Amino acid sequence: EAGVTQSPTHLIKTRGQQATLRCSPISGHTSVYWYQQALGLGLQFLLWYDEGEERNRGNFPPRFSGRQFPNYSSELNVNALELEDSALYLCASSPRAREAFFGQGTRLTVV
Amino acid sequence: AQSVTQLGSHVSVSEGALVLLRCNYSSSVPPYLFWYVQYPNQGLQLLLKYTTGATLVKGINGFEAEFKKSETSFHLTKPSAHMSDAAEYFCAVSAPQGGSEKLVFGKGTKLTVNP
Numbered sequence: 331e332a333g334v335t336q337s338p339t340h341l342i343k344t345r346g347q348q349a350t351l352r353c354s355p356i357s358g359h360t361s362v363y364w365y366q367q368a369l370g371l372g373l374q375f376l377l378w379y380d381e382g383e384e385r386n387r388g389n390f391p392p393r394f395s396g397r398q399f400p401n402y403s404s405e406l407n408v409n410a411l412e413l414e415d416s417a418l419y420l421c422a423s424s425p426r427a428r429e430a431f432f433g434q435g436t437r438l439t440v441v
Numbered sequence: 442a443q444s445v446t447q448l449g450s451h452v453s454v455s456e457g458a459l460v461l462l463r464c465n466y467s468s469s470v471p472p473y474l475f476w477y478v479q480y481p482n483q484g485l486q487l488l489l490k491y492t493t494g495a496t497l498v499k500g501i502n503g504f505e506a507e508f509k510k511s512e513t514s515f516h517l518t519k520p521s522a523h524m525s526d527a528a529e530y531f532c533a534v535s536a537p538q539g540g541s542e543k544l545v546f547g548k549g550t551k552l553t554v555n556p
Contacts, residue, residue: 372548373546375543422485432485432486
């Protein structure tokens with residue numbers, strides 16, 4: 331069974347641009363979580379989607395947004411990129427059993 | 442709301458020594474508790490979880506953790522460290538009965554294993 335897949339694995343953008351990160355959950359999982367892992371800051375919760383709806387949001391500005399599609403895949407968009415947005419972005423999916431399975435992450439570098 | 446505190450951002454042990462990584466949580470309702478491991482440049486992998494039932498939980502790679510409600514702790518242990526255990530470890534809590542399935546993570550503990 332395929333795990334959580336994220337694309338791209340690496341992304342380099344310039345300040346002010348937009349970034350789009352994608353996540354495909356494990357088949358049958360309806361929940362998708364997004365986390366940011368910046369150097370020295372640990373795992374910061376970004377967004378939680380379940381059944382196509384945004385269920386919860388972390389303490390991030392509105393330029394961080396996303397959506398979940400009918401097939402439960404998800405997209406994270408970051409607008410007006412800033413240097414401090416450089417981080418590993420991790421997606422996780424859950425079958426509503428509260429246990430999250432993580433993808434390998436997308437490394438976003440803003441220059 | 443739930444929260445997690447991991448004591449010690451860095452822990453160093455010798456190969457063969459006991460590994461003890463500390464995690465304390467805060468939750469107003471019975472929690473679900475998790476330990477994840479992250480190897481360099483990889484995602485997080487579930488080591489073990491506590492939901493209900495037996496308070497001593499065994500996980501992969503010889504790790505185990507004990508849920509102690511009175512101490513609000515869920516410390517991770519392994520009797521004998523191996524070089525391959527060097528990684529970053531994250532404790533997490535969720536509170537499904539409180540209506541929130543959001544996983545809240547601690548800041549992580551980086552484990553170094555010395556030969």
